[in-house]
Amino acid sequence: MRQDALPVQEREPAAQRPSKPRGIWTSSIRRREAFDGYIFILPWFLGLLIFILGPFVAGFYYSLTEYDSLLAPQWLGLENYERILFIDPRFWLAVYNTAWYVTAAVVPQVILGLLLALLLNQKVRGITFFRTIFFMPSIVPIVASVALFIFILHDRFGLLNEILFQIFGFVGPHWLTSPDWSKPSLVIWSLWGIGGGMIIYLAGLQGIPETLYEAAAIDGAGALRCFWKITIPLISPTIFFVLIMGIIGSFQIFTPVFLLGGTNYGQAAAGPMDSLLFWVVYIYNQGFFYFRMGYASAIAWLLFIVLVILTLIQFRLAGRWVYYEDEATNR
Amino acid sequence: MAHIALDQFGRKPHQVARTFLLYCLLIGLGCLFAMPLVWLISTSLKSSEQVGAWPPIWIPYPPQWQNYAVAWTTGHVSLYFVNTAIITLLATIGQLITASMAAYGFARLRFPGREFLFAVLLATLMLPYVVTLIPTYILFKNLSWLNTFKPLIVPAYFGGGAFYIFLLRQFFKTLPTEIFEQATIDGASNYRIYYQILLPLSKPALSTVAIFGFMQHWNDFLAPLIYINSPEKFTLALGLRQFIQRTEVRYQEMMAMALMMTLPILLVFFFFQQYFIRGVVMTGIKG
Numbered sequence: 339m340r341q342d343a344l345p346v347q348e349r350e351p352a353a354q355r356p357s358k359p360r361g362i363w364t365s366s367i368r369r370r371e372a373f374d375g376y377i378f379i380l381p382w383f384l385g386l387l388i389f390i391l392g393p394f395v396a397g398f399y400y401s402l403t404e405y406d407s408l409l410a411p412q413w414l415g416l417e418n419y420e421r422i423l424f425i426d427p428r429f430w431l432a433v434y435n436t437a438w439y440v441t442a443a444v445v446p447q448v449i450l451g452l453l454l455a456l457l458l459n460q461k462v463r464g465i466t467f468f469r470t471i472f473f474m475p476s477i478v479p480i481v482a483s484v485a486l487f488i489f490i491l492h493d494r495f496g497l498l499n500e501i502l503f504q505i506f507g508f509v510g511p512h513w514l515t516s517p518d519w520s521k522p523s524l525v526i527w528s529l530w531g532i533g534g535g536m537i538i539y540l541a542g543l544q545g546i547p548e549t550l551y552e553a554a555a556i557d558g559a560g561a562l563r564c565f566w567k568i569t570i571p572l573i574s575p576t577i578f579f580v581l582i583m584g585i586i587g588s589f590q591i592f593t594p595v596f597l598l599g600g601t602n603y604g605q606a607a608a609g610p611m612d613s614l615l616f617w618v619v620y621i622y623n624q625g626f627f628y629f630r631m632g633y634a635s636a637i638a639w640l641l642f643i644v645l646v647i648l649t650l651i652q653f654r655l656a657g658r659w660v661y662y663e664d665e666a667t668n669r
Numbered sequence: 670m671a672h673i674a675l676d677q678f679g680r681k682p683h684q685v686a687r688t689f690l691l692y693c694l695l696i697g698l699g700c701l702f703a704m705p706l707v708w709l710i711s712t713s714l715k716s717s718e719q720v721g722a723w724p725p726i727w728i729p730y731p732p733q734w735q736n737y738a739v740a741w742t743t744g745h746v747s748l749y750f751v752n753t754a755i756i757t758l759l760a761t762i763g764q765l766i767t768a769s770m771a772a773y774g775f776a777r778l779r780f781p782g783r784e785f786l787f788a789v790l791l792a793t794l795m796l797p798y799v800v801t802l803i804p805t806y807i808l809f810k811n812l813s814w815l816n817t818f819k820p821l822i823v824p825a826y827f828g829g830g831a832f833y834i835f836l837l838r839q840f841f842k843t844l845p846t847e848i849f850e851q852a853t854i855d856g857a858s859n860y861r862i863y864y865q866i867l868l869p870l871s872k873p874a875l876s877t878v879a880i881f882g883f884m885q886h887w888n889d890f891l892a893p894l895i896y897i898n899s900p901e902k903f904t905l906a907l908g909l910r911q912f913i914q915r916t917e918v919r920y921q922e923m924m925a926m927a928l929m930m931t932l933p934i935l936l937v938f939f940f941f942q943q944y945f946i947r948g949v950v951m952t953g954i955k956g
Contacts, residue, residue, distance in 0.1 A: 367853075371778050374859040378774030379786065381767040382834060385827025390793055393804035400804060407807055454698070460691055470942070471699045474706065477934055477945075479888040481906045482927035485913050486709050489920050495721030497708055504723055530705060537946065582795075590797055593890045597913050618799050625803050626895060635803050642800045649795060 401636035406629045418636035429637065431612055432620040439521055439591060439616065443528045444584040451532050451580060455539030456569075469540070476534035484594045487527045488514060514598055517613035524594055524614070535580045542576030543569070571661040578660045582652060589645060592618040617641050709931075713737070713924040720920050733921065740912075740925040748901065749908040750929075752818075753887060756904065759822045761882040764829030765875060771828055772837030773863050777849060787838075793831045798891075806895055820896040821889070825882075833878045836948065840874035841867065877948035880941050884934060905930045 376383075401418055403411035422429045458469050475483070490497045491513035499510035513523040546569065554564050570577075595614040596607045606623035608615035617637070625634030707727065712720060714732040740746065774780075775787050809820045828834060844867070852862050868875070890906045897903060903911075909930055912923045938945060 368779075371859065372780035375774045375778030375780035375783065378770045378778060378859075378863070381826065382771035382790070382828030383786070385767075385824065386789070386793065388808075389805060389824050389827060390796065390801060393801035393808065394796070396804035396807070397800055400807075407810065457691070457694060457698075462688060462691060462695075465695075468695050468699055471703050473945075474935070474938070475702060477884060477938055478706070478931050479906065479934060481888070481890050481909045481913075482709075482931045483705075485909060485923055485927045486705055488913060489712065489924065490705060490708065497704075497725060500721075500723055500725065530702070533702070541946075586795060586797060590799060596890075596894070597910055621799055621802070626806075631803050631807065638797075638799045638803065642797055645795075645797055 397635045398639055400632050401639045403632040404630075405632040405635075407631050408629075411632060414632065418633050419640070422633070422636055422640065428612070428615065428620065432615045432617050432637075435521065435613065435615055436589060436591075436617040439524060440585060440588045442521065442525045443588045443591075444581065446525075446529060447532055447535050447584045447588075448577060448581050450529070451535035452539050452573075452577065454532065454536045455543055456565075458536065458540060459543045469537075473533040473537050476531040476537075478531075480593050481597065483527065483530065484597045487523070487530070487594075488598065491523050491526070515610055517609070517611040520598075520609045520613045524591070527594060528588070535584065538580055539573065539576055542573040546572045574660045575662060578652070578656050582649060585648060585652075586645060589641070590618050591616050592622060595619045596622070709924050709928055712921055713928050715921050717919065717921060736921045736925040737929070740922040740929065743922070744908050744912055744926045745900070745903070746905070746908065746926065746929055749903050749905045752902060753904040753906075756818050756821045756893075757883055757886040759818075760825035760886045761879055763822065763825035764833055764882045765879055766829075767826055768829035768833040768878060769837055769868065769871070769875065770863070771834045772841055773867055775834065776838045776841035777862075777867075778859060790831050790834060794835065802891075802895075809896065815896060816898045816902065817896075818902070821886070821892055825886075829878075829882070830885075833882065836881075837871070837874055837878060840871060844870055873944065873947060876941060876944045880937055880944050881948055883937060887934060 400411060402413065402415055404414050404418075405411035454472060458465060458472065478486075491499075493499055493510065493512040493515060496510075496513070498513070502508045502510040511519040513519045550568050550572075551564055554568060559567070595609055595616060596619070598607065598609060598614065606627040608619055608623065618641070621634050621637050621641070624630045624637060708725075711727050711729060713736055714734070715726060715729040715736075716733050719726050719729055771790075775783065775790070805820075809815060812819075814820050814823075848866060848870075849862055852866055857865070888906065889904070890910070893904045893907050894910075897907065900911075909923075909926055912918075912926050
């Protein structure tokens with residue numbers, strides 16, 4: 339223990355805690371602190387091993403086997419991956435559908451969410467009331483909101499098609515039951531929850547000091563210029579956060595598709611003509627419907643790899659457009 | 670353009686127009702966003718003839734309160750309500766205890782490997798849940814925990830989620846160091862500091878975690894779907910799914926049940942709105 343505690347003392351830069359009287363921090367107190375620290379993080383650490391790292395590694399092992407969760411896994415090597423990538427057309431359909439949905443859902447989430455936040459950042463009477471109105475849909479339980487949209491988007495007596503027909507004289511599409519409109523339907527549903535991102539933006543916007551705008555106004559800058567030169571750079575970390583989280587979240591869309599699965603329990607849910615066969619839906623169907631746990635694990639690992647690559651690319655690109663205040667002031 | 674800074678003598682015409690336009694936008698969009706929820710409430714009080722009527726009936730008269738009674742009994746809401754409440758309560762308590770412990774360790778105690786372990790914690794934030802889904806299922810299967818509440822509760826007692834640890838750590842870091850140093854000098858152990866100083870000081874942050882945890886467990890769909898089979902152990906989310914997937918859908922009752930599931934969330938939101946926003950602010954700023 340004593341051996342363990344010493345290097346920390348050396349590693350801690352003296353400048354970091356200048357006011358600390360050295361004498362109080364004898365090595366025995368340091369050892370005690372380190373020991374207690376381990377005790378405090380122990381539940382998390384065990385959870386990390388049991389529920390995250392363990393399953394993470396086990397999943398990779400399963401992905402190299404054929405496994406129905408009853409008999410012992412049969413070693414296959416890379417066969418699952420080969421089948422998925424080169425033979426299975428449904429996997430590529432799932433990739434296509436997922437890419438479609440992620441693009442169509444995240445772009446408005448990022449842009450409309452920001453515009454909405456700008457609107458709700460205005461200082462007018464009753465603005466908190468409006469903020470509540472826009473934020474509330476994002477906390478409605480997902481099952482409840484899907485139930486609601488199944489009803490609203492019903493092709494015959496749904497509110498949307500009624501309005502389209504009765505007011506605009508336009509026969510609306512079979513939203514959720516047509517392969518062409520099922521993905522746009524989910525985008526509409528996801529737009530209703532845009533308030534979650536909006537509130538994050540709002541927090542970012544309120545962190546921008548008012549004095550910057552005042553100074554810019556005195557210098558003769560117009561509203562549009564203020565927006566591009568002050569607002570956007572200063573909330574670019576928030577935009578980045580919403581973007582990353584939006585992509586990771588939308589990539590894993592599952593629940594609405596499963597709920598839409600329809601009345602036939604005997605079939606794996608994937609929307610009309612597989613139009614809602616998303617990546618996670620496919621994982622679920624392979625793993626928990628056909629009990630091909632090995633195959634499903636391989637699809638899950640591919641998802642992981644793609645998300646890691648996408649996130650890394652975004653962090654790379656972030657250097658070009660995301661502006662971190664503390665970085666700039668430290669320079 | 671100089672008038673922006675100079676305008677302090679009452680409103681100029683362009684400002685009135687601007688405010689007017691602003692309210693038009695706010696009210697228009699507000700109606701659009703509020704409409705689905707209003708429709709949910711109004712449909713839940715309609716008779717079956719009124720459900721698909723044109724023009725749409727926004728305030729059904731007389732309100733059909735029995736829709737709730739019917740949904741309550743046919744949807745087994747009382748049973749599912751209790752099940753969901755048990756899971757939510759026990760899991761949220763576990764989250765609060767172990768997440769605050771870990772956050773205290775990471776925020777205030779120095780030990781070898783702390784920075785590395787914290788980096789690992791942040792990395793797990795971005796790990797997609799599906800990667801661990803199947804092996805975790807097999808783990809619980811091997812433990813014979815399938816069709817029990819244990820898979821939905823026990824993991825919460827092992828750290829309670831990286832997100833909450835991160836959130837609490839950020840808060841603990843803002844507390845003045847002097848309090849902790851003084852307590853240490855006075856001979857308080859770290860456990861006492863955690864229990865008697867840190868936790869009482871951190872009520873706002875703990876409330877935020879409690880609310881987020883409550884929402885997470887109350888709304889959870891995938892985990893109950895995978896781990897629970899027998900109808901008598903269903904949660905509200907699974908019960909509502911049964912309603913959605915019934916062959917003969919009665920929308921007024923489906924909406925009644927959806928509202929009953931949503932109501933606790935909305936109540937918590939209205940009573941603890943400040944903690945909601947604070948939690949979002951804490952996560953948003955850091956990026």
